[in-house]
Amino acid sequence: MYFDPGVKERREDFFNFNEELNTLIKELNNQSTRMIVIKGVRRTGKSSLIRVGLSMSGLPHVILDARKFEYFSVDTFYDMLASSLSKLLETRKSVSKYLKSVKGVSISGLTLEFSFRGSWTFTEVLEALNKWGEECGEPIVLAFDEAQDFLIFPRFDSLLAHVYDYLSYVKLVLAGSEVGLLDRLLGVKKVKAPLSGRPYTTIVMKRLSREEAIEFLREGFRQAGVTINEVFLEDAVSVFDGVIGWLTYYGYQALRVGHEEAITKTLEEGSKLVQEELENFLSIRPQARTRYLTILKLLTTPLTWSEVKAGLSAKLKKTISDKQLTHYLRELVNYGFVEKINSEYVIADPVLKSAARGLRI
Ligand SMILES: Nc1ncnc2c1ncn2[C@@H]1O[C@H](COP(=O)(O)OP(=O)(O)OP(=O)(O)O)[C@@H](O)[C@H]1O
Numbered sequence: 403m404y405f406d407p408g409v410k411e412r413r414e415d416f417f418n419f420n421e422e423l424n425t426l427i428k429e430l431n432n433q434s435t436r437m438i439v440i441k442g443v444r445r446t447g448k449s450s451l452i453r454v455g456l457s458m459s460g461l462p463h464v465i466l467d468a469r470k471f472e473y474f475s476v477d478t479f480y481d482m483l484a485s486s487l488s489k490l491l492e493t494r495k496s497v498s499k500y501l502k503s504v505k506g507v508s509i510s511g512l513t514l515e516f517s518f519r520g521s522w523t524f525t526e527v528l529e530a531l532n533k534w535g536e537e538c539g540e541p542i543v544l545a546f547d548e549a550q551d552f553l554i555f556p557r558f559d560s561l562l563a564h565v566y567d568y569l570s571y572v573k574l575v576l577a578g579s580e581v582g583l584l585d586r587l588l589g590v591k592k593v594k595a596p597l598s599g600r601p602y603t604t605i606v607m608k609r610l611s612r613e614e615a616i617e618f619l620r621e622g623f624r625q626a627g628v629t630i631n632e633v634f635l636e637d638a639v640s641v642f643d644g645v646i647g648w649l650t651y652y653g654y655q656a657l658r659v660g661h662e663e664a665i666t667k668t669l670e671e672g673s674k675l676v677q678e679e680l681e682n683f684l685s686i687r688p689q690a691r692t693r694y695l696t697i698l699k700l701l702t703t704p705l706t707w708s709e710v711k712a713g714l715s716a717k718l719k720k721t722i723s724d725k726q727l728t729h730y731l732r733e734l735v736n737y738g739f740v741e742k743i744n745s746e747y748v749i750a751d752p753v754l755k756s757a758a759r760g761l762r763i
């Protein structure tokens with residue numbers, strides 16, 4: 403069902419995105435592809451694409467999702483790894499022998515645990531998976547969802563480069579919504595970065611067009627056996643644009659509380675979520691908080707760099723240097739809050755846009 407709010411795993415619950423899905427599956431099966439990168443602003447379906455694509459490919463895989471835990475640490479990382487590897491054991495029992503050889507790994511039945519979490523443990527696990535892949539003649543896919551968040555681990559990019567260069571039976575998939583940070587991880591602008599210069603395939607998750615968004619909603623209601631007024635569909639798409647995550651949540655709510663309340667609820671719940679994401683960003687930039695919020699409030703309508711500068715200086719009643727403004731805008735783009743389209747900047751997400759309009763600074 404399209405309106406199930408969780409991350410999608412099955413093709414029949416996953417609307418369209420045929421091109422992206424075909425590319426993913428083709429590249430997963432292409433022996434010479436070492437790494438696939440999935441980019442897209444928040445709630446465009448990256449996590450669902452990974453899961454549906456991997457399940458359709460039939461390849462063994464391990465998915466590590468940084469957003470699964472509220473507090474991300476070495477311990478939660480190993481808990482997540484243990485649960486992903488246990489899941490792998492369900493379908494590929496023969497991997498057990500290889501994983502058991504890693505110091506600190508214990509397996510009972512189909513449950514894997516780490517009794518020891520040393521600095522090389524993860525690398526040793528990857529080496530064991532690679533050996534197993536080589537033995538079976540089949541690659542194993544290692545997917546990092548919200549890959550940029552793993553940068554909190556020292557030398558994470560070097561580890562990926564090691565996998566890329568030496569573990570040829572481990573194929574990498576990296577997904578992320580904070581495009582600038584993902585580029586930093588990939589070493590896009592820094593030749594000395596560990597992953598720099600290594601080729602990969604990029605898949606960009608786009609928002610749905612207006613027609614696609616309406617079709618998605620129409621089909622979602624049809625699956626639930628509900629006939630809905632076309633005007634409501636138009637209305638929902640004007641509020642939530644083509645962001646499939648918000649449209650799904652709206653559909654889920656509309657089936658329960660009706661159209662109008664579903665719009666209000668999605669905006670309310672969504673605002674809480676986007677404000678939390680924004681607070682995480684602002685909490686490590688306390689001195690510039692007012693400036694960032696003022697910029698966001700201005701960017702509820704698309705503006706050029708000079709227009710932002712004029713607007714910000716007028717609101718704060720002081721001049722902001724060109725260098726500072728460029729830095730603020732770059733950070734907002736890097737973290738996926740703002741998009742630059744041609745020469746204009748604008749808030750990427752319709753719910754954040756609506757929350758920013760109501761900001762009291
Ligand atoms: N193609 C699709 N068909 C049906 N529902 C979808 C599709 N893509 C995403 N969704 C729904 O949209 C929501 C967001 O999807 P998902 O978590 O996969 O996106 P994401 O880009 O990983 O989001 P985030 O940036 O929050 O991690 C989920 O409720 C999911 O069920």
Ligand SMILES: [Mg+2]
Pocket residue numbers: 448449450547
């Ligand atoms: Mg996701």
